Amino acid sequence: MKRDSRLSGVLHVLLHMAQQPGPFTSETLAKAMDTNPVVIRRIMAGLRELGYVRSEKGHGGGWTLACDLSKVTVRDVYAALGSPALLAMGNRTEAPGCLVEQAVNAALDQAFGDAEALLLARLGEVTLKMLGEDLRKRLGSRKPHGMSAHHA
Amino acid sequence: MKRDSRLSGVLHVLLHMAQQPGPFTSETLAKAMDTNPVVIRRIMAGLRELGYVRSEKGHGGGWTLACDLSKVTVRDVYAALGSPALLAMGNRTEAPGCLVEQAVNAALDQAFGDAEALLLARLGEVTLKMLGEDLRKRLGSRKPHGMSAHHA
DNA sequence: CCATCATGTAACATATCAAGTTACATGAAA
DNA sequence: TTTCATGTAACTTGATATGTTACATGATGG
Numbered sequence: 001m002k003r004d005s006r007l008s009g010v011l012h013v014l015l016h017m018a019q020q021p022g023p024f025t026s027e028t029l030a031k032a033m034d035t036n037p038v039v040i041r042r043i044m045a046g047l048r049e050l051g052y053v054r055s056e057k058g059h060g061g062g063w064t065l066a067c068d069l070s071k072v073t074v075r076d077v078y079a080a081l082g083s084p085a086l087l088a089m090g091n092r093t094e095a096p097g098c099l100v101e102q103a104v105n106a107a108l109d110q111a112f113g114d115a116e117a118l119l120l121a122r123l124g125e126v127t128l129k130m131l132g133e134d135l136r137k138r139l140g141s142r143k144p145h146g147m148s149a150h151h152a
Numbered sequence: 153m154k155r156d157s158r159l160s161g162v163l164h165v166l167l168h169m170a171q172q173p174g175p176f177t178s179e180t181l182a183k184a185m186d187t188n189p190v191v192i193r194r195i196m197a198g199l200r201e202l203g204y205v206r207s208e209k210g211h212g213g214g215w216t217l218a219c220d221l222s223k224v225t226v227r228d229v230y231a232a233l234g235s236p237a238l239l240a241m242g243n244r245t246e247a248p249g250c251l252v253e254q255a256v257n258a259a260l261d262q263a264f265g266d267a268e269a270l271l272l273a274r275l276g277e278v279t280l281k282m283l284g285e286d287l288r289k290r291l292g293s294r295k296p297h298g299m300s301a302h303h304a
Numbered sequence: 305c306c307a308t309c310a311t312g313t314a315a316c317a318t319a320t321c322a323a324g325t326t327a328c329a330t331g332a333a334a
Numbered sequence: 335t336t337t338c339a340t341g342t343a344a345c346t347t348g349a350t351a352t353g354t355t356a357c358a359t360g361a362t363g364g
Binding site: 002003004005006007008009011012017032033034045047074079082084085086087088090091092098099100102103104105106107108110111112115116118119122123126130131134135138139 | 163164206236237251257258278287297
C-alpha cells in the first residue's frame, strides 16, 4: 500500500456509474473494484457532501450520480477527497530559521509549486463527461456491459 | 514522518559544505541538520557513488565536495538519491484489464506525466552554484559563519 | 602495534498514512 | 419486524521515511 490511489479509485467508481442507471450498492461497486464496501463509502463520502452523488439506505438503496458530468472536473473530484498531498516530496522544515534551509526551501518551493499548479490545471481540464466519452471509444461497438465482466 | 524530505535534506548539507572548506564529519553535519549521523551517511551514499562528494575515514576524515557546483543541478542530486517517487498519487492498478480503469489511468497518466516532467525540468534548471549564490544574498554582509549558529 | 576516529552498513525501532477489515448503529423498504 | 444498505468508529495491515544502536572496516597519529 504505497501511493494514494483514492482519486484513481473514485474516478473508476464514477465512470462505472455513468455507464448504467443506478443505484449501485457499495458492495456491488466494491466487487467491481476488488476492494471493500467500507472503502467505497469512505472515498464517496466527500462526493456526497458536495452533492456530486447521493446515497440511499434500505432496499433499493445505494449510490446515484447527482451532478452534470460535463460540469464536474477531475480536479473537483480531487477536492472532494479533501485535496490530499499531490507531491511525495517536501521540505524538511517549513519555516526554518536556518538561512541555508531557507535558500533550499525557496528553490524547491518554486519547482514544487509550479508542478502542483500544472497538475491541478490539467485535472481541471478533464470533465467526467470527457472520461466517459473516452471510455465509450475504448468499449468500441460492444453493447452495454455488466459490472463483473471487466475487473481490473 | 510523512513526506520524503531527503532532497531537501541533502541540498541543505551540500549548501553548508559549499560555504566553508571541508572536510565535514557526518556528526558535524548531523548536528547542523538536527538529525543522526547515520541519516547523513545514508543520503550521501548516492552522491558519493556519482562522484559529487568524497568521503574519507579516520582522523581528519569526513565529507568533501568533489564536483563543479555550476555543473550539478538539483535534478542530478535527486537522481543521486535514487529518483524516488515525485507524486504522492498514483493509479490503483498499473496495467488493468478493466477498460474503465484504462480510461481513468490514461487521463491521470497524462496529467501526472506532465507535472512530473515540469518538476524535473525545473529542478534541472537550478545548479548548486545558483543555490549558493542565493544563500550568499540572504547572508547579506554577514561574515563567514560557523555551523552551529543557524540551525533550522 | 595500537588506540582513536570516522565511515559503511546491517538491524531494529518509531511514526505516519492508505487500505483493508470487523462490528455495530441508523434508517428505509418490503 | 425482518431485511437491506449506508454511516462510522475502531482496529489491523503494509509500506516507507526517519531515527537509533551496534559493530565492522579502514585510516591516522602516537
